[in-house]
Amino acid sequence: MAKTENKIVLEFQIIEDCPNVPQMLSNIHRAISGLEDKINLIERIIYTPEIAAQIGFRGSPTLLINGEDLENLPSPKQASISCRYYPNGIPSAKQIREKIEEKINEFKINHSFTDN
Numbered sequence: 836m837a838k839t840e841n842k843i844v845l846e847f848q849i850i851e852d853c854p855n856v857p858q859m860l861s862n863i864h865r866a867i868s869g870l871e872d873k874i875n876l877i878e879r880i881i882y883t884p885e886i887a888a889q890i891g892f893r894g895s896p897t898l899l900i901n902g903e904d905l906e907n908l909p910s911p912k913q914a915s916i917s918c919r920y921y922p923n924g925i926p927s928a929k930q931i932r933e934k935i936e937e938k939i940n941e942f943k944i945n946h947s948f949t950d951n
Contacts, residue, residue: 841873841942842872842873842874842875843873843874843875843900843901843935843938843939843942844875844877844899844900844901844902845863845867845874845875845876845877845898845899845900845935846877846879846898846899846902847859847860847863847876847877847878847879847896847897847898848879848881848890848892848893848895848896848897848898848899849878849879849880849881849895849896849897850880850881850882850895850916850917850918851880851882853895853896853918854918855895855896855918855919855921855925856895856896858925859896859898859925859926860896861928862925862926862927862928862931863876863898863928863931865928865932866928866929866931866932866935867932867935870935870939873939874935881895881916882916883916884914884915884916887914887915887916888913888914890914891910891911891914892910892911892914892915892916893908893910893911893914893919894915894917894918894919894920895916895917895918895919896919896925897919898926898931900934900935900938901938905926905930905931905934906921906926
């Protein structure tokens with residue numbers, strides 16, 4: 836997914852009733868605190884297997900940062916509507932913030948991203 840309006844795009848992909856969604860969403864909100872002017876957060880609910888296949892859904896919850904998976908997990912060959920397993924637990928606010936800051940720094944280097 837492309838950057839819009841000089842912002843980093845976070846796409847939070849979920850399915851309904853996944854028990855890990857509230858914690859991950861809370862971590863995302865804590866991670867972006869103070870960066871809201873640099874972030875475009877999109878929540879995308881995956882309703883059908885066809886949509887899951889079309890976007891290469893990795894499971895719920897998934898966070899894409901400018902189209903790249905937070906943990907660099909590739910798209911599955913067969914996507915499904917399912918919860919995602921995180922072997923080391925749901926990514927913390929600190930881990931999410933670090934990845935976002937990496938992307939902001941890359942953007943600054945490549946596109947003269949300015950702090951206002």
